[in-house]
Amino acid sequence: MTRKEADTGGRSRIQTEKRGLILDAALEVFSQYGLKGATLDMIAAAAGLSKPNVLYYFAGKEAIYTALLEGLLEVWLDPMRQIDPTGDPVGEILAYVRRKLDLSRDYPRESRLFANEVIQGAPLMLETLEGELRALVDDLAAVIRGWSEAGRIAPVDPRHLIFSVWALTQHYADFDVQVRAVLGSEDPYAGAARHLDEMFRRMLEPR
Amino acid sequence: MTRKEADTGGRSRIQTEKRGLILDAALEVFSQYGLKGATLDMIAAAAGLSKPNVLYYFAGKEAIYTALLEGLLEVWLDPMRQIDPTGDPVGEILAYVRRKLDLSRDYPRESRLFANEVIQGAPLMLETLEGELRALVDDLAAVIRGWSEAGRIAPVDPRHLIFSVWALTQHYADFDVQVRAVLGSEDPYAGAARHLDEMFRRMLEPR
DNA sequence: GGCAGAATTGACCATTTGGTCAAAAGCAGG
DNA sequence: CCTGCTTTTGACCAAATGGTCAATTCTGCC
Numbered sequence: 392m393t394r395k396e397a398d399t400g401g402r403s404r405i406q407t408e409k410r411g412l413i414l415d416a417a418l419e420v421f422s423q424y425g426l427k428g429a430t431l432d433m434i435a436a437a438a439g440l441s442k443p444n445v446l447y448y449f450a451g452k453e454a455i456y457t458a459l460l461e462g463l464l465e466v467w468l469d470p471m472r473q474i475d476p477t478g479d480p481v482g483e484i485l486a487y488v489r490r491k492l493d494l495s496r497d498y499p500r501e502s503r504l505f506a507n508e509v510i511q512g513a514p515l516m517l518e519t520l521e522g523e524l525r526a527l528v529d530d531l532a533a534v535i536r537g538w539s540e541a542g543r544i545a546p547v548d549p550r551h552l553i554f555s556v557w558a559l560t561q562h563y564a565d566f567d568v569q570v571r572a573v574l575g576s577e578d579p580y581a582g583a584a585r586h587l588d589e590m591f592r593r594m595l596e597p598r
Numbered sequence: 599m600t601r602k603e604a605d606t607g608g609r610s611r612i613q614t615e616k617r618g619l620i621l622d623a624a625l626e627v628f629s630q631y632g633l634k635g636a637t638l639d640m641i642a643a644a645a646g647l648s649k650p651n652v653l654y655y656f657a658g659k660e661a662i663y664t665a666l667l668e669g670l671l672e673v674w675l676d677p678m679r680q681i682d683p684t685g686d687p688v689g690e691i692l693a694y695v696r697r698k699l700d701l702s703r704d705y706p707r708e709s710r711l712f713a714n715e716v717i718q719g720a721p722l723m724l725e726t727l728e729g730e731l732r733a734l735v736d737d738l739a740a741v742i743r744g745w746s747e748a749g750r751i752a753p754v755d756p757r758h759l760i761f762s763v764w765a766l767t768q769h770y771a772d773f774d775v776q777v778r779a780v781l782g783s784e785d786p787y788a789g790a791a792r793h794l795d796e797m798f799r800r801m802l803e804p805r
Numbered sequence: 806g807g808c809a810g811a812a813t814t815g816a817c818c819a820t821t822t823g824g825t826c827a828a829a830a831g832c833a834g835g
Numbered sequence: 836c837c838t839g840c841t842t843t844t845g846a847c848c849a850a851a852t853g854g855t856c857a858a859t860t861c862t863g864c865c
Contacts, residue, residue: 428634551793562765
Protein backbone atom coordinates (compact mmCIF):
# COMPACT_ATOMS: atom_id res chain seq x y z
CA MET A 392 0.00 0.00 0.00
CA THR A 393 1.66 3.20 -1.12
CA ARG A 394 -1.28 5.54 -0.75
CA LYS A 395 -0.31 8.84 0.85
CA GLU A 396 -3.19 8.84 3.29
CA ALA A 397 -2.30 5.45 4.66
CA ASP A 398 1.40 6.12 4.80
CA THR A 399 2.27 7.01 8.36
CA GLY A 400 5.51 8.46 7.08
CA GLY A 401 7.25 8.48 10.42
CA ARG A 402 4.36 10.24 12.13
CA SER A 403 3.10 9.35 15.58
CA ARG A 404 -0.09 7.35 16.00
CA ILE A 405 -2.10 10.38 17.04
CA GLN A 406 -0.72 12.44 14.16
CA THR A 407 -1.72 9.85 11.62
CA GLU A 408 -5.15 9.53 13.18
CA LYS A 409 -5.93 13.22 13.31
CA ARG A 410 -4.55 13.91 9.86
CA GLY A 411 -6.79 11.20 8.51
CA LEU A 412 -9.75 12.64 10.32
CA ILE A 413 -9.07 16.07 8.87
CA LEU A 414 -8.55 14.79 5.34
CA ASP A 415 -11.81 12.89 5.45
CA ALA A 416 -13.71 15.91 6.75
CA ALA A 417 -12.01 18.11 4.17
CA LEU A 418 -13.00 15.75 1.36
CA GLU A 419 -16.60 16.00 2.44
CA VAL A 420 -16.52 19.79 2.62
CA PHE A 421 -14.30 20.56 -0.37
CA SER A 422 -16.18 18.22 -2.69
CA GLN A 423 -19.40 19.98 -1.82
CA TYR A 424 -18.33 23.62 -1.76
CA GLY A 425 -15.06 23.80 -3.69
CA LEU A 426 -11.77 25.23 -2.48
CA LYS A 427 -12.99 28.77 -1.97
CA GLY A 428 -16.46 27.85 -0.81
CA ALA A 429 -15.20 25.65 1.99
CA THR A 430 -14.08 27.28 5.22
CA LEU A 431 -11.65 26.10 7.84
CA ASP A 432 -14.43 26.28 10.39
CA MET A 433 -16.55 23.88 8.36
CA ILE A 434 -13.68 21.45 8.03
CA ALA A 435 -12.79 21.73 11.70
CA ALA A 436 -16.41 21.16 12.71
CA ALA A 437 -16.76 18.17 10.39
CA ALA A 438 -13.57 16.70 11.83
CA GLY A 439 -14.67 17.39 15.39
CA LEU A 440 -11.62 19.54 16.06
CA SER A 441 -11.00 23.19 16.81
CA LYS A 442 -9.75 25.41 14.02
CA PRO A 443 -6.31 26.07 15.55
CA ASN A 444 -5.96 22.37 16.08
CA VAL A 445 -6.55 21.73 12.40
CA LEU A 446 -3.90 24.31 11.61
CA TYR A 447 -1.58 22.42 13.91
CA TYR A 448 -1.68 19.46 11.55
CA PHE A 449 -1.73 21.29 8.25
CA ALA A 450 -0.01 24.50 7.20
CA GLY A 451 -3.21 26.01 5.88
CA LYS A 452 -6.41 25.45 3.95
CA GLU A 453 -4.62 25.01 0.68
CA ALA A 454 -2.22 22.50 2.19
CA ILE A 455 -5.17 20.30 3.14
CA TYR A 456 -6.60 20.64 -0.33
CA THR A 457 -3.30 19.79 -1.96
CA ALA A 458 -2.75 16.77 0.27
CA LEU A 459 -6.19 15.55 -0.72
CA LEU A 460 -5.55 15.93 -4.44
CA GLU A 461 -2.22 14.17 -4.24
CA GLY A 462 -3.69 11.21 -2.43
CA LEU A 463 -6.44 11.08 -5.02
CA LEU A 464 -4.59 10.67 -8.26
CA GLU A 465 -3.21 7.26 -7.39
CA VAL A 466 -6.66 5.83 -6.78
CA TRP A 467 -8.07 7.54 -9.79
CA LEU A 468 -5.53 6.24 -12.23
CA ASP A 469 -5.41 2.76 -10.80
CA PRO A 470 -8.16 1.25 -12.99
CA MET A 471 -6.24 2.30 -16.07
CA ARG A 472 -3.02 0.73 -14.81
CA GLN A 473 -4.79 -2.58 -14.33
CA ILE A 474 -5.46 -3.01 -18.02
CA ASP A 475 -3.59 -6.03 -19.34
CA PRO A 476 -2.13 -5.46 -22.82
CA THR A 477 -1.96 -9.21 -23.34
CA GLY A 478 -5.59 -9.82 -22.38
CA ASP A 479 -8.68 -9.96 -24.53
CA PRO A 480 -9.10 -6.45 -25.99
CA VAL A 481 -12.86 -6.01 -25.70
CA GLY A 482 -12.91 -7.72 -22.32
CA GLU A 483 -10.11 -5.55 -20.99
CA ILE A 484 -11.79 -2.33 -22.02
CA LEU A 485 -15.18 -3.42 -20.69
CA ALA A 486 -13.56 -4.37 -17.39
CA TYR A 487 -11.86 -0.97 -17.31
CA VAL A 488 -15.18 0.78 -17.83
CA ARG A 489 -16.67 -1.34 -15.11
CA ARG A 490 -13.92 -0.49 -12.63
CA LYS A 491 -14.22 3.19 -13.43
CA LEU A 492 -17.98 3.13 -12.95
CA ASP A 493 -17.56 1.36 -9.62
CA LEU A 494 -15.20 4.12 -8.59
CA SER A 495 -17.84 6.70 -9.45
CA ARG A 496 -20.41 4.84 -7.41
CA ASP A 497 -18.19 4.19 -4.40
CA TYR A 498 -16.18 7.41 -4.32
CA PRO A 499 -18.39 10.18 -5.71
CA ARG A 500 -16.87 12.81 -3.43
CA GLU A 501 -13.42 12.13 -4.79
CA SER A 502 -14.74 12.34 -8.32
CA ARG A 503 -16.43 15.66 -7.68
CA LEU A 504 -13.37 17.11 -5.99
CA PHE A 505 -11.32 16.21 -9.01
CA ALA A 506 -13.94 17.54 -11.41
CA ASN A 507 -14.15 20.83 -9.55
CA GLU A 508 -10.43 21.26 -9.76
CA VAL A 509 -10.18 20.46 -13.45
CA ILE A 510 -13.17 22.59 -14.43
CA GLN A 511 -11.60 25.59 -12.78
CA GLY A 512 -8.46 25.15 -14.81
CA ALA A 513 -6.60 22.69 -12.57
CA PRO A 514 -4.18 25.33 -11.29
CA LEU A 515 -2.66 22.80 -8.91
CA MET A 516 -2.59 19.82 -11.23
CA LEU A 517 -1.61 21.09 -14.66
CA GLU A 518 1.88 19.70 -14.29
CA THR A 519 0.63 16.28 -13.27
CA LEU A 520 -1.90 16.23 -16.07
CA GLU A 521 0.68 17.12 -18.67
CA GLY A 522 3.24 14.75 -17.21
CA GLU A 523 2.05 11.62 -15.51
CA LEU A 524 -1.47 11.50 -16.93
CA ARG A 525 -0.42 12.22 -20.46
CA ALA A 526 2.30 9.58 -20.36
CA LEU A 527 -0.12 6.99 -19.03
CA VAL A 528 -2.68 7.81 -21.69
CA ASP A 529 -0.04 7.64 -24.41
CA ASP A 530 0.94 4.18 -23.27
CA LEU A 531 -2.60 2.90 -23.20
CA ALA A 532 -3.34 4.59 -26.51
CA ALA A 533 -0.48 2.66 -28.07
CA VAL A 534 -1.88 -0.61 -26.76
CA ILE A 535 -5.33 0.20 -28.10
CA ARG A 536 -3.92 1.22 -31.44
CA GLY A 537 -2.19 -2.13 -31.57
CA TRP A 538 -5.44 -3.97 -30.92
CA SER A 539 -7.16 -1.83 -33.50
CA GLU A 540 -4.56 -2.44 -36.19
CA ALA A 541 -4.57 -6.16 -35.49
CA GLY A 542 -8.32 -6.11 -36.18
CA ARG A 543 -9.13 -7.29 -32.67
CA ILE A 544 -11.32 -4.25 -32.02
CA ALA A 545 -13.04 -1.92 -34.47
CA PRO A 546 -10.95 1.02 -35.66
CA VAL A 547 -11.14 3.86 -33.20
CA ASP A 548 -9.22 6.94 -32.07
CA PRO A 549 -7.54 5.59 -28.91
CA ARG A 550 -7.35 8.82 -26.99
CA HIS A 551 -10.90 9.88 -27.69
CA LEU A 552 -11.97 6.39 -26.69
CA ILE A 553 -10.27 6.95 -23.35
CA PHE A 554 -11.97 10.33 -22.99
CA SER A 555 -15.25 8.59 -23.64
CA VAL A 556 -14.66 6.14 -20.82
CA TRP A 557 -13.83 8.95 -18.43
CA ALA A 558 -16.73 11.14 -19.50
CA LEU A 559 -19.34 8.40 -19.36
CA THR A 560 -18.35 6.95 -16.03
CA GLN A 561 -17.58 10.14 -14.16
CA HIS A 562 -20.80 11.71 -15.34
CA TYR A 563 -22.74 9.53 -12.94
CA ALA A 564 -20.73 10.76 -9.96
CA ASP A 565 -20.24 14.40 -10.93
CA PHE A 566 -23.75 15.06 -12.20
CA ASP A 567 -25.39 12.83 -9.66
CA VAL A 568 -28.17 15.27 -8.75
CA GLN A 569 -29.05 15.79 -12.39
CA VAL A 570 -29.08 12.08 -13.12
CA ARG A 571 -31.29 11.43 -10.13
CA ALA A 572 -33.57 14.34 -10.94
CA VAL A 573 -34.22 12.75 -14.32
CA LEU A 574 -34.41 9.12 -13.23
CA GLY A 575 -36.48 9.68 -10.11
CA SER A 576 -36.15 6.86 -7.62
CA GLU A 577 -34.51 4.45 -10.06
CA ASP A 578 -30.96 3.38 -9.21
CA PRO A 579 -28.62 5.08 -11.71
CA TYR A 580 -25.77 2.62 -11.49
CA ALA A 581 -27.57 -0.58 -12.35
CA GLY A 582 -28.87 0.94 -15.57
CA ALA A 583 -25.59 2.64 -16.28
CA ALA A 584 -23.64 -0.60 -15.97
CA ARG A 585 -25.88 -2.39 -18.48
CA HIS A 586 -25.98 0.58 -20.84
CA LEU A 587 -22.23 1.20 -20.88
CA ASP A 588 -21.44 -2.47 -21.24
CA GLU A 589 -23.74 -2.81 -24.23
CA MET A 590 -22.58 0.48 -25.70
CA PHE A 591 -18.85 -0.24 -25.61
CA ARG A 592 -19.40 -3.80 -26.76
CA ARG A 593 -21.19 -2.63 -29.90
CA MET A 594 -18.65 0.03 -30.46
CA LEU A 595 -15.59 -2.14 -30.13
CA GLU A 596 -16.49 -5.51 -31.54
CA PRO A 597 -14.92 -5.84 -34.97
CA ARG A 598 -17.38 -6.44 -37.77
CA MET B 599 -35.64 35.41 -29.55
CA THR B 600 -36.92 34.89 -26.04
CA ARG B 601 -33.61 34.72 -24.21
CA LYS B 602 -33.67 36.58 -20.94
CA GLU B 603 -30.43 38.39 -21.60
CA ALA B 604 -31.73 39.84 -24.81
CA ASP B 605 -35.14 40.72 -23.45
CA THR B 606 -35.16 44.42 -22.72
CA GLY B 607 -38.23 43.90 -20.56
CA GLY B 608 -39.24 47.52 -20.49
CA ARG B 609 -35.77 48.64 -19.43
CA SER B 610 -34.07 51.76 -20.76
CA ARG B 611 -31.38 51.47 -23.40
CA ILE B 612 -28.61 52.14 -20.93
CA GLN B 613 -30.03 49.66 -18.44
CA THR B 614 -30.12 46.90 -20.99
CA GLU B 615 -26.60 47.71 -22.11
CA LYS B 616 -25.04 47.75 -18.67
CA ARG B 617 -26.90 44.69 -17.50
CA GLY B 618 -25.58 42.83 -20.52
CA LEU B 619 -22.08 44.03 -19.81
CA ILE B 620 -22.30 42.82 -16.24
CA LEU B 621 -23.75 39.44 -17.18
CA ASP B 622 -20.99 38.86 -19.67
CA ALA B 623 -18.30 39.79 -17.18
CA ALA B 624 -19.97 37.65 -14.54
CA LEU B 625 -20.06 34.65 -16.86
CA GLU B 626 -16.34 34.98 -17.40
CA VAL B 627 -15.60 35.24 -13.69
CA PHE B 628 -18.16 32.77 -12.32
CA SER B 629 -17.29 30.07 -14.82
CA GLN B 630 -13.67 30.31 -13.81
CA TYR B 631 -13.94 30.66 -10.04
CA GLY B 632 -17.41 29.43 -9.10
CA LEU B 633 -20.05 31.31 -7.14
CA LYS B 634 -18.07 31.64 -3.94
CA GLY B 635 -14.70 32.05 -5.59
CA ALA B 636 -15.81 35.00 -7.66
CA THR B 637 -15.92 38.43 -6.05
CA LEU B 638 -17.98 41.46 -6.90
CA ASP B 639 -14.78 43.40 -7.41
CA MET B 640 -13.62 40.93 -10.05
CA ILE B 641 -16.93 41.15 -11.84
CA ALA B 642 -17.01 44.92 -11.61
CA ALA B 643 -13.47 45.16 -12.94
CA ALA B 644 -14.20 42.77 -15.80
CA ALA B 645 -17.26 44.79 -16.69
CA GLY B 646 -15.37 48.08 -16.44
CA LEU B 647 -17.72 49.42 -13.78
CA SER B 648 -17.43 50.33 -10.14
CA LYS B 649 -18.72 47.90 -7.56
CA PRO B 650 -21.59 50.10 -6.32
CA ASN B 651 -22.58 50.63 -9.91
CA VAL B 652 -22.87 46.89 -10.43
CA LEU B 653 -25.04 46.71 -7.33
CA TYR B 654 -27.21 49.43 -8.87
CA TYR B 655 -28.17 47.03 -11.64
CA PHE B 656 -28.38 43.81 -9.66
CA ALA B 657 -29.60 43.20 -6.13
CA GLY B 658 -26.47 41.28 -5.19
CA LYS B 659 -23.89 38.73 -6.25
CA GLU B 660 -26.34 35.88 -6.13
CA ALA B 661 -28.86 37.79 -8.19
CA ILE B 662 -26.29 38.07 -10.99
CA TYR B 663 -25.51 34.39 -10.73
CA THR B 664 -29.18 33.44 -10.80
CA ALA B 665 -29.91 35.68 -13.79
CA LEU B 666 -27.04 33.98 -15.59
CA LEU B 667 -28.29 30.49 -14.87
CA GLU B 668 -31.81 31.32 -15.94
CA GLY B 669 -30.66 32.73 -19.23
CA LEU B 670 -28.56 29.64 -19.74
CA LEU B 671 -31.02 26.81 -19.57
CA GLU B 672 -32.89 27.87 -22.69
CA VAL B 673 -29.77 27.74 -24.82
CA TRP B 674 -28.63 24.55 -23.23
CA LEU B 675 -31.82 22.63 -23.85
CA ASP B 676 -32.37 23.99 -27.33
CA PRO B 677 -30.47 21.25 -29.21
CA MET B 678 -32.70 18.65 -27.61
CA ARG B 679 -35.85 20.51 -28.59
CA GLN B 680 -34.74 20.57 -32.19
CA ILE B 681 -34.92 16.79 -32.52
CA ASP B 682 -37.59 15.83 -35.03
CA PRO B 683 -39.57 12.74 -33.96
CA THR B 684 -40.60 12.19 -37.57
CA GLY B 685 -37.06 12.36 -38.94
CA ASP B 686 -34.55 9.61 -39.55
CA PRO B 687 -33.71 8.19 -36.10
CA VAL B 688 -29.97 7.69 -36.42
CA GLY B 689 -29.61 10.95 -38.33
CA GLU B 690 -31.58 12.88 -35.73
CA ILE B 691 -29.51 11.60 -32.84
CA LEU B 692 -26.24 12.18 -34.66
CA ALA B 693 -27.32 15.72 -35.47
CA TYR B 694 -28.24 16.23 -31.83
CA VAL B 695 -24.80 15.07 -30.73
CA ARG B 696 -23.27 17.37 -33.27
CA ARG B 697 -25.25 20.40 -32.05
CA LYS B 698 -24.37 19.63 -28.47
CA LEU B 699 -20.69 19.31 -29.31
CA ASP B 700 -20.79 22.62 -31.15
CA LEU B 701 -22.27 24.18 -28.05
CA SER B 702 -19.37 22.86 -25.99
CA ARG B 703 -16.90 24.28 -28.45
CA ASP B 704 -18.57 27.67 -28.84
CA TYR B 705 -19.83 28.24 -25.30
CA PRO B 706 -17.42 26.50 -22.94
CA ARG B 707 -17.89 29.10 -20.21
CA GLU B 708 -21.60 28.45 -20.10
CA SER B 709 -20.99 24.73 -19.94
CA ARG B 710 -18.54 25.09 -17.07
CA LEU B 711 -20.86 27.40 -15.15
CA PHE B 712 -23.60 24.84 -15.44
CA ALA B 713 -21.27 21.98 -14.50
CA ASN B 714 -20.03 23.83 -11.46
CA GLU B 715 -23.55 24.40 -10.28
CA VAL B 716 -24.69 20.82 -10.77
CA ILE B 717 -21.57 19.28 -9.22
CA GLN B 718 -22.14 21.28 -6.08
CA GLY B 719 -25.65 19.93 -5.78
CA ALA B 720 -27.49 22.46 -7.95
CA PRO B 721 -29.01 24.27 -4.97
CA LEU B 722 -30.52 26.86 -7.28
CA MET B 723 -31.66 24.52 -10.04
CA LEU B 724 -33.02 21.40 -8.40
CA GLU B 725 -36.58 22.46 -9.10
CA THR B 726 -35.89 23.13 -12.74
CA LEU B 727 -34.02 19.86 -13.12
CA GLU B 728 -36.83 17.86 -11.58
CA GLY B 729 -39.48 19.77 -13.47
CA GLU B 730 -38.63 21.12 -16.89
CA LEU B 731 -35.57 19.01 -17.60
CA ARG B 732 -37.12 15.77 -16.47
CA ALA B 733 -40.25 16.37 -18.52
CA LEU B 734 -38.20 17.13 -21.61
CA VAL B 735 -36.11 14.02 -21.15
CA ASP B 736 -39.19 11.90 -20.63
CA ASP B 737 -40.63 13.16 -23.90
CA LEU B 738 -37.47 12.46 -25.83
CA ALA B 739 -37.08 9.09 -24.13
CA ALA B 740 -40.53 8.13 -25.35
CA VAL B 741 -39.59 9.04 -28.91
CA ILE B 742 -36.38 7.05 -28.70
CA ARG B 743 -38.19 4.08 -27.20
CA GLY B 744 -40.57 4.23 -30.16
CA TRP B 745 -37.68 4.17 -32.62
CA SER B 746 -36.10 1.33 -30.71
CA GLU B 747 -39.25 -0.78 -30.62
CA ALA B 748 -39.85 -0.18 -34.31
CA GLY B 749 -36.41 -1.62 -34.96
CA ARG B 750 -35.18 1.63 -36.51
CA ILE B 751 -32.34 1.87 -34.00
CA ALA B 752 -30.68 -0.81 -31.91
CA PRO B 753 -32.33 -1.51 -28.54
CA VAL B 754 -31.05 0.93 -25.94
CA ASP B 755 -32.05 2.49 -22.64
CA PRO B 756 -33.32 5.89 -23.81
CA ARG B 757 -32.45 7.90 -20.75
CA HIS B 758 -28.97 6.49 -20.36
CA LEU B 759 -28.47 7.18 -24.05
CA ILE B 760 -29.32 10.81 -23.37
CA PHE B 761 -26.93 10.88 -20.43
CA SER B 762 -24.26 9.54 -22.74
CA VAL B 763 -24.78 12.36 -25.19
CA TRP B 764 -24.52 14.93 -22.44
CA ALA B 765 -21.51 13.34 -20.79
CA LEU B 766 -19.55 12.87 -23.99
CA THR B 767 -20.14 16.31 -25.44
CA GLN B 768 -19.85 18.37 -22.27
CA HIS B 769 -16.67 16.59 -21.28
CA TYR B 770 -14.79 18.50 -23.96
CA ALA B 771 -15.87 21.86 -22.55
CA ASP B 772 -15.79 21.09 -18.84
CA PHE B 773 -12.54 19.15 -18.81
CA ASP B 774 -10.92 21.25 -21.47
CA VAL B 775 -7.59 21.60 -19.68
CA GLN B 776 -7.35 17.88 -19.11
CA VAL B 777 -8.22 17.07 -22.71
CA ARG B 778 -5.65 19.54 -23.97
CA ALA B 779 -3.03 18.32 -21.51
CA VAL B 780 -3.40 14.85 -22.99
CA LEU B 781 -3.74 15.79 -26.64
CA GLY B 782 -1.04 18.44 -26.71
CA SER B 783 -1.46 20.87 -29.56
CA GLU B 784 -4.00 18.76 -31.46
CA ASP B 785 -7.45 20.30 -31.84
CA PRO B 786 -9.83 18.38 -29.57
CA TYR B 787 -13.03 19.14 -31.41
CA ALA B 788 -12.14 17.86 -34.85
CA GLY B 789 -11.20 14.48 -33.42
CA ALA B 790 -14.14 14.48 -31.06
CA ALA B 791 -16.61 15.11 -33.86
CA ARG B 792 -15.32 12.16 -35.88
CA HIS B 793 -15.08 9.90 -32.86
CA LEU B 794 -18.55 10.63 -31.52
CA ASP B 795 -20.14 10.38 -34.92
CA GLU B 796 -18.60 6.98 -35.52
CA MET B 797 -19.32 5.83 -31.98
CA PHE B 798 -23.01 6.68 -31.96
CA ARG B 799 -23.44 5.36 -35.46
CA ARG B 800 -22.10 1.94 -34.50
CA MET B 801 -24.11 1.97 -31.34
CA LEU B 802 -27.41 2.90 -32.90
CA GLU B 803 -27.53 1.26 -36.29
CA PRO B 804 -29.77 -1.77 -36.08
CA ARG B 805 -28.09 -5.05 -36.92
C1' DG C 806 5.00 11.30 40.58
C1' DG C 807 7.27 14.33 37.73
C1' DC C 808 8.89 16.10 33.53
C1' DA C 809 9.58 17.19 28.56
C1' DG C 810 7.48 17.43 24.53
C1' DA C 811 3.10 16.92 21.98
C1' DA C 812 -1.52 18.40 21.50
C1' DT C 813 -5.24 21.66 22.25
C1' DT C 814 -7.60 25.91 22.73
C1' DG C 815 -9.65 30.69 23.72
C1' DA C 816 -8.74 35.11 22.47
C1' DC C 817 -7.26 37.84 19.11
C1' DC C 818 -5.80 40.05 14.55
C1' DA C 819 -5.66 41.57 9.64
C1' DT C 820 -7.72 41.09 5.40
C1' DT C 821 -11.25 40.28 2.32
C1' DT C 822 -15.61 41.05 0.82
C1' DG C 823 -20.67 41.78 0.16
C1' DG C 824 -23.25 45.50 0.65
C1' DT C 825 -24.90 50.62 2.02
C1' DC C 826 -25.42 55.57 1.48
C1' DA C 827 -25.30 60.18 0.74
C1' DA C 828 -23.51 63.13 -2.38
C1' DA C 829 -22.03 64.17 -7.03
C1' DA C 830 -22.34 63.89 -12.03
C1' DG C 831 -25.05 63.06 -16.45
C1' DC C 832 -28.77 63.73 -19.09
C1' DA C 833 -33.36 64.59 -21.33
C1' DG C 834 -37.26 67.63 -21.93
C1' DG C 835 -39.08 72.20 -21.37
C1' DC D 836 -30.29 77.25 -18.60
C1' DC D 837 -33.19 74.88 -15.36
C1' DT D 838 -35.36 70.93 -13.40
C1' DG D 839 -36.23 66.29 -12.25
C1' DC D 840 -34.57 61.91 -13.13
C1' DT D 841 -31.16 58.41 -13.77
C1' DT D 842 -26.62 56.95 -13.23
C1' DT D 843 -22.17 56.86 -10.90
C1' DT D 844 -18.99 56.84 -7.18
C1' DG D 845 -15.91 57.53 -2.93
C1' DA D 846 -16.15 56.53 1.66
C1' DC D 847 -17.64 53.56 4.77
C1' DC D 848 -19.48 49.39 7.52
C1' DA D 849 -20.27 44.76 9.43
C1' DA D 850 -19.52 40.07 8.91
C1' DA D 851 -16.81 36.28 7.56
C1' DT D 852 -12.60 34.13 7.42
C1' DG D 853 -7.65 32.51 7.27
C1' DG D 854 -4.36 32.52 10.35
C1' DT D 855 -1.44 33.55 14.95
C1' DC D 856 -0.03 32.94 19.71
C1' DA D 857 0.58 32.49 24.39
C1' DA D 858 -1.22 29.75 27.72
C1' DT D 859 -3.12 25.32 29.16
C1' DT D 860 -3.87 20.42 29.07
C1' DC D 861 -2.58 15.92 27.88
C1' DT D 862 0.66 11.79 27.10
C1' DG D 863 4.29 8.87 27.17
C1' DC D 864 8.37 7.80 29.58
C1' DC D 865 11.81 7.59 33.42
